Amino acid sequence: MLYNSLEFALFLLAILTVYYCFSYRAQNVLLILASYFFYGWWDWRFCGLLFFLTLLNYFSALALHSETPQRRTYLCINITGNLAVLGVFKYYNFFIESLAPALSHLGLHPYLPILHIILPIGISFYTFQMMGYTIDVYKGRFPAVRDFISVAAYMSFFPQLLAGPIERAGRMLPQFQKPRSVDSRMVSSGLLLMLIGFFKKIAIADSISPEVDSVFSHAATAPWPELVGGLWLYTIQIYCDFSGYTDIARGVGRLLGFEIMINFNHPYFAANIGEFWRRWHISLSTWLRDYLYIPLGGSREGVFKTYRNLMLTMVLCGLWHGANWTFVTWGALHGMYLCGYRLLFGGAGDNTSRTLPAARAIKLCSILLTFNLVALAWLFFRAPGMSEALIYLQGIILLRGSWENCLFYFWRIVFYIALVLLIDIPQYLHNNHTAMLEWPWVLRGLIYGSMIIFMILLASGNEIPFIYFQF
Amino acid sequence: MKMPRAVILCLCLVFTAEMAALMMVRTGRLEQDKSLQKLLADNVSCLQQKRPPLWLVGNSGLEFGIDQKQLSKDLGLAAISLCHGGATVRGSAAMLEFYLKEVSYKPEYVMLVVSKDDFNPNGLGARTSETYLRLMPWWGKYKKNYSWLRSVRGSLYYKTLTLWSRVFVKKEDLPSWREKYQLIKIDIDQQEFTRAMMNNYIFDSEGLIFFSEICRHHGLKNPGIIFLPITADYAAWHNREFPAMTYPTIRNRLREMCRALGITLIDLGDPLANRDLFRDLFHLSPQGSQYATGLLSPKLSSVIHAGRYFK
Numbered sequence: 111m112l113y114n115s116l117e118f119a120l121f122l123l124a125i126l127t128v129y130y131c132f133s134y135r136a137q138n139v140l141l142i143l144a145s146y147f148f149y150g151w152w153d154w155r156f157c158g159l160l161f162f163l164t165l166l167n168y169f170s171a172l173a174l175h176s177e178t179p180q181r182r183t184y185l186c187i188n189i190t191g192n193l194a195v196l197g198v199f200k201y202y203n204f205f206i207e208s209l210a211p212a213l214s215h216l217g218l219h220p221y222l223p224i225l226h227i228i229l230p231i232g233i234s235f236y237t238f239q240m241m242g243y244t245i246d247v248y249k250g251r252f253p254a255v256r257d258f259i260s261v262a263a264y265m266s267f268f269p270q271l272l273a274g275p276i277e278r279a280g281r282m283l284p285q286f287q288k289p290r291s292v293d294s295r296m297v298s299s300g301l302l303l304m305l306i307g308f309f310k311k312i313a314i315a316d317s318i319s320p321e322v323d324s325v326f327s328h329a330a331t332a333p334w335p336e337l338v339g340g341l342w343l344y345t346i347q348i349y350c351d352f353s354g355y356t357d358i359a360r361g362v363g364r365l366l367g368f369e370i371m372i373n374f375n376h377p378y379f380a381a382n383i384g385e386f387w388r389r390w391h392i393s394l395s396t397w398l399r400d401y402l403y404i405p406l407g408g409s410r411e412g413v414f415k416t417y418r419n420l421m422l423t424m425v426l427c428g429l430w431h432g433a434n435w436t437f438v439t440w441g442a443l444h445g446m447y448l449c450g451y452r453l454l455f456g457g458a459g460d461n462t463s464r465t466l467p468a469a470r471a472i473k474l475c476s477i478l479l480t481f482n483l484v485a486l487a488w489l490f491f492r493a494p495g496m497s498e499a500l501i502y503l504q505g506i507i508l509l510r511g512s513w514e515n516c517l518f519y520f521w522r523i524v525f526y527i528a529l530v531l532l533i534d535i536p537q538y539l540h541n542n543h544t545a546m547l548e549w550p551w552v553l554r555g556l557i558y559g560s561m562i563i564f565m566i567l568l569a570s571g572n573e574i575p576f577i578y579f580q581f
Numbered sequence: 582m583k584m585p586r587a588v589i590l591c592l593c594l595v596f597t598a599e600m601a602a603l604m605m606v607r608t609g610r611l612e613q614d615k616s617l618q619k620l621l622a623d624n625v626s627c628l629q630q631k632r633p634p635l636w637l638v639g640n641s642g643l644e645f646g647i648d649q650k651q652l653s654k655d656l657g658l659a660a661i662s663l664c665h666g667g668a669t670v671r672g673s674a675a676m677l678e679f680y681l682k683e684v685s686y687k688p689e690y691v692m693l694v695v696s697k698d699d700f701n702p703n704g705l706g707a708r709t710s711e712t713y714l715r716l717m718p719w720w721g722k723y724k725k726n727y728s729w730l731r732s733v734r735g736s737l738y739y740k741t742l743t744l745w746s747r748v749f750v751k752k753e754d755l756p757s758w759r760e761k762y763q764l765i766k767i768d769i770d771q772q773e774f775t776r777a778m779m780n781n782y783i784f785d786s787e788g789l790i791f792f793s794e795i796c797r798h799h800g801l802k803n804p805g806i807i808f809l810p811i812t813a814d815y816a817a818w819h820n821r822e823f824p825a826m827t828y829p830t831i832r833n834r835l836r837e838m839c840r841a842l843g844i845t846l847i848d849l850g851d852p853l854a855n856r857d858l859f860r861d862l863f864h865l866s867p868q869g870s871q872y873a874t875g876l877l878s879p880k881l882s883s884v885i886h887a888g889r890y891f892k
Contacts, residue, residue: 208884521745562595567734 111151112575113358122146126365134289138263141366145266149231156230159195164265166191167240167257175254185248192241199233204433206491217548234430238397240265243279245401250300252280254413260286269362273355275373275393282368290367299544300364306533306543307357309561312578314529317568318343319523326492329502333511335503339519344492344525345485349378351577352391357543376538378484378530381476382455383447386484394430398423416452421445431491436499440490447483476566529564602729602737614735617665617712621679624663633659637807638677639694639778640668640706644873646809646865647694648874655878656885658874665713669699670788675717678795690885692805693792696850696863697831700788703781705774731853736864775815775862782823793842796827805845805884807877816852828852847880849873 111117125144129137150157170188174181203241213220243265246252255261264283325332325340332340352372363370377390387395403423409416421442428441493499505511537543546554605611613619635658637643644664653660665676673693681687698704743755789806796804816828832850839846853859858869865873 551587552590554587556594558587558591559594559598562591563598563730566595566728566731567737569731 111148113355114316114574116309117151122362122365125407130292131365134286135259137290137366138259138286141263142259142266145263145268147273148268149266149271153228159230159233160236160266161198162242163195163237164194164262167265168261170244171254171261172256174244178314181248185244187243189241192237196233196237199229201429201433205578208435217254235263235274235276236271238394238430239274239276242276242397242401243283246279252283255279255283255287255289267363267368269359269366269368270370270452273352273359274391275356275359275371276397277371277393281371285368286369292365292367296364296367298479299547300361302361302544302547303357303364305558305561307354307359307361309565310350310354310357310530310533312570313561313564313568314526315347315354315359316570316574316579318347318350318526319570319574322347322492325503326494326498329493329498329505332505333541334506334509334512335513336511336519337505339523341485341489341502341506342523345378345488346523346530348488348577349374350530355576360543372543376534378481379477379534379538380480381473382480383451383483386480387444387448398427402426412413415469420448420452424448434497436490436493439496439499440487440548443487443490447487480532586855591829602733606729606733611733611736611740614730616732618666619732624661624680625683627661628680631659631661632686633661634689635660636663636677636680636688636691637661637694638663638691640673640699641697641768641864642664642665642696642809645796645860646735646870647807647877648870651871651874652881654876655874656882658885661673663786666704667709668713669702669704669706669710670695670785671702671791672706673699673715674788674792674795675710675713677792678799679713679716681795681799687801690805691801692807692847692881693794694809695807696811697828698782698863699847700784700831700835701779701782702785702788703783704779705777738743757846771861778863779822782819782826784826784831786834786838789835789838789842789844793844804883805847806839807881808832808846808848808850809863809865809873809876810850810853811863812856812859813854815853818862845884847875847877847884849880 111121121144125140129140132140136179146157146160149160156526169187170184170191173184174188178184203224205226243252243261247254260283263286264277264279267277267282270277320339322344325343329337356370356373360370360372371393373391373393375389375392377386380386380389402510403419406419407415408419422445424441425438426441427444428437428439431437431440455467489502490496490499493502536545538549539545546557549557602611606613635653635656637647637649637652637660639646639662641664643662647662649660649662663676665672665682668676670693673695677691677693699706701707747755792804811828820827832848836846836848838844853869858866858872860866860869
């Protein structure tokens with residue numbers, strides 16, 4: 111059931127029709143049923159896995175909360191259990207397929223069976239969310255919750271189940287434990303977020319998708335301006351696709367009375383790579399920072415260990431996205447960017463004054479440079495394999511082909527960038543994703559109408575799944 | 582309440598855009614795009630209004646292969662070509678069922694126009710036909726034109742492109758430029774396309790049985806099959822790829838099946854060496870279409886007029 115489908119519209123309408131009539135406890139039960147129905151729509155067998163992980167983490171948290179000496183053992187069992195599930199479903203075949211050639215080089219030919227299993231959708235997101243809860247309980251940051259219904263509702267909450275944000279228990283779980291009020295402000299901001307999300311997904315990401323597919327499938331012969339353009343378009347596509355999903359999730363959350371965290375804070379306005387990671391997929395980057403980078407020692411144990419920790423964190427971030435060397439390379443590339451930035455600038459933030467024209471120009475150049483570095487890394491993320499990515503890169507480096515007939519391509523990119531900026535600039539300037547609600551009603555009406563007209567005109571004929579569903 | 586006023590204005594804007602698109606279509610300033618919905622709506626409308634007694638159902642092979650006007654003239658009765666891109670025998674049968682459900686009369690003659698790949702349930706056509714099979718059940722209504730604005734987007738895009746391109750493209754280059762940047766650009770690798778059509782080739786007898794059952798269910802008297810030719814090169818390629826199911830074997834199997842099911846077969850399927858008669862390996866060229874129609878007319882005429890068509 112995709113957000114951009116009629117089924118989801120009917121599903122949401124059916125839930126909202128009865129949702130407000132219930133007490134918050136009954137609402138939680140309804141949310142669990144709705145979430146399992148929503149998840150089971152893809153494949154009913156996934157529900158069993160979700161329920162198993164919910165039980166594992168619920169009981170682990172209760173065990174970790176008590177003052178028993180075996181707390182550390184319980185935590186190890188819990189993390190092993192979660193990672194084992196993730197490993198079997200997501201990484202087992204990848205490691206086997208990578209191990210087999212390595213062993214054959216050594217003259218060993220052991221029998222390494224390949225598992226014929228489907229990857230449960232969103233498994234990386236909810237496994238990390240659940241692990242975050244138990245680790246927080248272990249660290250004493252958040253008490254274990256005894257109310258199973260609240261915990262199960264938090265762990266399966268359908269708006270953010272498939273592609274995040276990876277919500278922290280400390281922020282999200284208390285919202286399930288008290289009555290929720292939904293006022294007109296929440297409804298209007300929720301609907302606005304949904305409209306923005308659908309606009310990003312339908313009018314921008316989906317209409318770019320065929321263009322990007324075409325460039326990547328002809329990477330060996332396409333001229334370099336088309337290759338660069340295709341990369342820029344993919345950079346826009348993945349942002350609009352993923353942040354569009356988050357906007358819809360946040361909008362649906364608000365209609366249900368929940369405040370879901372901001373996951374994207376205009377990442378392409380980042381003036382350096384560190385800032386980019388503070389703005390892109392915030393829930394994952396902060397999760398990795400708090401549960402991986404800092405426990406590894408962060409930046410406290412010398413220069414070498416800092417770089418090692420950065421690289422390790424980013425490579426694992428790449429691996430989190432998928433069991434493929436392209437994702438590992440993408441992560442490693444970002445790790446190198448972060449290390450390079452730290453080496454050159456010591457990881458200091460942007461201290462330039464905004465008022466000086468020269469400083470503004472420098473900032474603009476920094477934004478463009480960061481955008482292009484990020485776009486280059488997306489090449490490995492999007493390419494089906496390493497050899498295809500290298501062929502694509504070769505076409506750009508060798509400046510294959512010519513500018514001829516590429517002018518129109520350029521205008522299309524400008525068009526899509528303009529659409530993104532129309533949404534992002536007001537939000538960025540007001541530092542508020544629903545800043546539009548403060549504008550005069552005439553202006554808002556015209557903007558909403560224009561967004562719907564653009565969606566009608568630019569929508570793809572097919573329902574295209576969100577890119578991040580595969581993770 | 583701020584929101585409702587903005588929402589009302591938004592809806593008014595969308596409604597105005599829809600009405601403007603409708604007016605532009607009515608006054609001929611914009612054209613509706615080609616789409617399956619439009620094709621089906623046009624076919625249903627044509628069937629209802631003209632009530633042709635001969636229905637030819639098929640795919641692009643029929644569209645390029647049979648000259649409908651010439652055939653009608655030769656036979657002395659109105660014919661309609663109902664072409665659905667990529668439809669297999671099963672897909673065409675599903676579309677026949679769809680039209681029979683949509684229109685208020687039954688045709689006197691129904692001919693399925695096919696070539697060898699249309700029997701393959703593993704080919705590209707079988708995947709395309711899934712769309713047609715979804716239209717078959719009673720609830721499988723095709724989507725009506727739900728947005729006028731959406732239906733004219735190709736035309737609108739073209740107009741915008743024309744205006745915009747004037748800024749930076751020389752006047753003499755405009756036609757080729759527009760051709761290059763048309764909205765729906767289908768870039769087909771002919772070799773790959775053909776390979777996908779005959780992917781894991783097997784002869785699907787079930788598709789023919791399905792067609793026969795639909796005809797029987799609707800009381801259509803003996804239905805017919807027109808088997809179109811392919812190039813000699815393509816037949817030879819097929820024979821090399823599938824020695825167990827060669828082109829002559831397919832034709833024999835088809836003949837046997839038609840005899841068993843009581844389907845009239847007009848077999849024009851002898852492979853042709855003259856490549857001028859074809860656009861590619863199996864779609865006939867205008868010249869090929871004249872040739873095939875010339876072969877078909879007397880055969881179909883004799884079948885119909887000898888009364889053998891109806892028992």
